[in-house]
Amino acid sequence: MTLQQPLVCAIPDRNALADINRYQDPTVIREVLHTSRTIAIVGLSSNPLRPSHFVGFYMQRHGYRVVPVNPNETEVLGEKAFASLTDIPFPVDVVDVFRASQFVPPIAEEAVKIGAKTLWMQFGVISGEAARIAEQGGLHVVMDRCMKVEHARHMGRMHWLGFNTGVVNATR
Amino acid sequence: MTDDPRAFGFDTRAIHAGQRPDPYTGARAVPIFQTTSYVFEDSESAAAYFNLQEYGNTYSRIMNPTVATFEERVASLEGGAGAVAFASGLAAQAAAMFTMLQPGDHIVASGALYGGSVTQLKHLSRKLGLALTFVDPDQIDAWRQALRPETKLLFGETIGNPGGNVLDIRAVADVAHEVGAPLMIDNTFATPFLCRPLEFGADIVVHSATKFIGGHGTSIGGVVVESGTFDWSNGRYPVVADPSPAYHGLAFHDTFGIYGYLMKLRSESLRDLGAAMSPFNAFLFLLGLETLPLRMERHVANALGVARFLQQHPAVERVRYAGLPESPYRPLVEKYLPRGAGAVFAFDLRGGRAAGQRMIESLRLWSHLANVGDAKSLVIHPASTTHRQLSDDELAAAGIAAGMIRLSVGLENLEDLTWDLERGLAAAEAASRSNHVGTEVTAS
Numbered sequence: 001m002t003l004q005q006p007l008v009c010a011i012p013d014r015n016a017l018a019d020i021n022r023y024q025d026p027t028v029i030r031e032v033l034h035t036s037r038t039i040a041i042v043g044l045s046s047n048p049l050r051p052s053h054f055v056g057f058y059m060q061r062h063g064y065r066v067v068p069v070n071p072n073e074t075e076v077l078g079e080k081a082f083a084s085l086t087d088i089p090f091p092v093d094v095v096d097v098f099r100a101s102q103f104v105p106p107i108a109e110e111a112v113k114i115g116a117k118t119l120w121m122q123f124g125v126i127s128g129e130a131a132r133i134a135e136q137g138g139l140h141v142v143m144d145r146c147m148k149v150e151h152a153r154h155m156g157r158m159h160w161l162g163f164n165t166g167v168v169n170a171t172r
Numbered sequence: 173m174t175d176d177p178r179a180f181g182f183d184t185r186a187i188h189a190g191q192r193p194d195p196y197t198g199a200r201a202v203p204i205f206q207t208t209s210y211v212f213e214d215s216e217s218a219a220a221y222f223n224l225q226e227y228g229n230t231y232s233r234i235m236n237p238t239v240a241t242f243e244e245r246v247a248s249l250e251g252g253a254g255a256v257a258f259a260s261g262l263a264a265q266a267a268a269m270f271t272m273l274q275p276g277d278h279i280v281a282s283g284a285l286y287g288g289s290v291t292q293l294k295h296l297s298r299k300l301g302l303a304l305t306f307v308d309p310d311q312i313d314a315w316r317q318a319l320r321p322e323t324k325l326l327f328g329e330t331i332g333n334p335g336g337n338v339l340d341i342r343a344v345a346d347v348a349h350e351v352g353a354p355l356m357i358d359n360t361f362a363t364p365f366l367c368r369p370l371e372f373g374a375d376i377v378v379h380s381a382t383k384f385i386g387g388h389g390t391s392i393g394g395v396v397v398e399s400g401t402f403d404w405s406n407g408r409y410p411v412v413a414d415p416s417p418a419y420h421g422l423a424f425h426d427t428f429g430i431y432g433y434l435m436k437l438r439s440e441s442l443r444d445l446g447a448a449m450s451p452f453n454a455f456l457f458l459l460g461l462e463t464l465p466l467r468m469e470r471h472v473a474n475a476l477g478v479a480r481f482l483q484q485h486p487a488v489e490r491v492r493y494a495g496l497p498e499s500p501y502r503p504l505v506e507k508y509l510p511r512g513a514g515a516v517f518a519f520d521l522r523g524g525r526a527a528g529q530r531m532i533e534s535l536r537l538w539s540h541l542a543n544v545g546d547a548k549s550l551v552i553h554p555a556s557t558t559h560r561q562l563s564d565d566e567l568a569a570a571g572i573a574a575g576m577i578r579l580s581v582g583l584e585n586l587e588d589l590t591w592d593l594e595r596g597l598a599a600a601e602a603a604s605r606s607n608h609v610g611t612e613v614t615a616s
Contacts, residue, residue, distance in 0.1 A: 025177070026177045027177060048223075048420075049415075049420065049421055049422050049423065049427065050427070051426070051427050051428075051429070054225060054427060057220075057225050058225060058226060061220065061225075061226060123429050123430070124429070146429065149431070152227055156227060157226075157227040157228065158227055159190060159192070159240060159241075159244050160227050160228070160229055160235060160237060160240050161227050161235055161240060161254070161435075161438065162235070162239070162240045162243025162244055162247065162254050162255050162256055162257070162434070162438070163244065163247070163253065163254035163431060163434070164189075164244055164247035164248050164252060164253055164254050164255075165244065166248070167192075168178075168180045168184065168185060168188045168189055169188075169192055170188060170192075170193065171192075171193065172192075172193045172194075172195060172198050
């Protein structure tokens with residue numbers, strides 16, 4: 001049954017974008033995680049088993065304000081849901097996208113319009129066009145990276161479960 | 173900022189990967205967290221840990237900070253998404269299979285796997301309702317011909333034991349991926365210093381850490397590394413992809429993506445099978461890893477020296493070291509093991525079984541025991557020890573002769589190792605001669 005649902009985390013075609021590494025720079029990722037406070041999650045589900053809910057729950061636990069953007073929800077994780085980014089009546093730092101890649105360019109346009117500072121596309125969400133729109137609007141762009149994993153890698157406890165964080169640091 | 177991204181080298185990661193100096197005490201060595209359990213900050217945090225919504229420590233059967241340092245270090249050296257450690261290499265293999273297979277599934281495995289692995293596969297497949305086919309690992313067509321619609325795993329070894337077969341990992345990985353199955357590789361004999369199977373298309377790497385990773389013969393342990401790139405949601409692995417009843421219907425691969433298999437391996441297989449690595453053993457394995465590059469260079473240099481010595485000795489019929497230039501595996505060694513073909517290999521004595529036993533009994537420096545990958549040089553007679561569970565046909569299929577001696581070449585002075593072998597070979601020759609005379613007397 002689950003196999004028939006769209007799989008946000010299914011193995012994506014990374015060859016679709018030659019310079020994808022440009023959007024996975026650890027320096028940018030750390031800066032975004034350190035300086036952002038409000039994260040609008042497009043496609044955030046109230047179903048606690050969905051990847052978007054895991055990410056929203058985790059980011060909220062780590063002190064970020066999570067803003068659900070999903071026309072099918074009224075409230076997620078105790079926060080009022082908005083039908084679209086342009087409906088949010090306060091500033092947003094990061095737009096984090098849990099939608100299939102082809103739906104991302106109009107979301108990027110809205111992210112520029114509301115003055116967000118970063119467009120973050122989740123693991124498996126890959127859109128060169130959305131990246132261009134956001135970059136031309138002056139936004140940082142992160143692509144094909146999970147925000148929860150990147151937070152846990154650089155600022156959290158991912159290393160407690162034997163995952164390869166790629167972090168080598170001999171300072172206290 | 174000190175955030176300049178840098179791809180650190182293998183030797184640096186062998187020392188640093190997985191560890192950040194303890195923020196509480198500043199301890200530079202990896203602390204041994206000898207604790208069963210961990211105090212929760214509050215009940216909300218405890219719930220988040222048990223629901224897998226947050227990375228947290230709950231109970232050392234499932235995770236431990238010292239063990240996690242070892243796991244991340246091995247994952248870094250192998251180039252995987254992560255790793256899960258176990259109480260032994262065989263426990264690691266069993267859990268790796270337990271996580272992905274269900275009754276009715278079929279495994280294709282190399283007939284030249286370590287004898288303990290062959291025995292494990294035969295017993296587990298019979299008890300768990302799995303089908304099993306052993307193939308000649310050198311014949312790529314044999315792997316392909318063994319495939320069935322229900323084939324869910326291909327399993328080989330970088331360097332076979334004790335035949336010295338070097339696996340064409342890329343070719344077997346391609347065969348596996350043609351049918352949407354993963355390739356699992358036992359990389360114990362090569363270690364990630366000599367070969368990194370994930371770079372050649374393998375999906376899972378298993379190790380007996382007991383051997384070269386530990387390096388000093390002190391501790392039993394194992395580890396599973398996964399690439400994160402295999403598509404467990406391809407419809408063939410419901411035990412990985414389907415909702416888990418134990419976690420309120422959580423679909424591991426869907427939810428955790430490239431970490432899905434590893435999460436399942438830890439939070440279900442390790443939890444249920446319970447073969448956790450002890451923190452103290454993890455500490456010793458970490459010490460081993462710090463010197464792995466230095467030790468493997470010396471292991472390989474000594475192995476080549478011993479192989480050349482044996483090759484020119486009249487009592488020796490055949491040396492099966494893949495690192496010798498005239499080895500039939502030379503093209504595969506150049507591709508997969510350019511820094512050396514390991515330090516475990518076998519040779520055949522001219523005198524057969526009696527000569528083999530006499531030789532082992534005559535050695536002074538080489539220890540007669542059932543292990544490999546120690547700083548100390550080790551020797552064994554496989555047909556009467558490690559492979560004694562195998563039938564004669566299976567022995568032959570694994571390329572084992574009655575007079576075969578297996579060596580694990582250690583880190584001593586090469587001239588001392590060959591001095592001792594020379595004494596042993598002289599004794600073997602004497603045994604062979606008296607045996608020959610005795611046979612003539614009986615015949616007349």
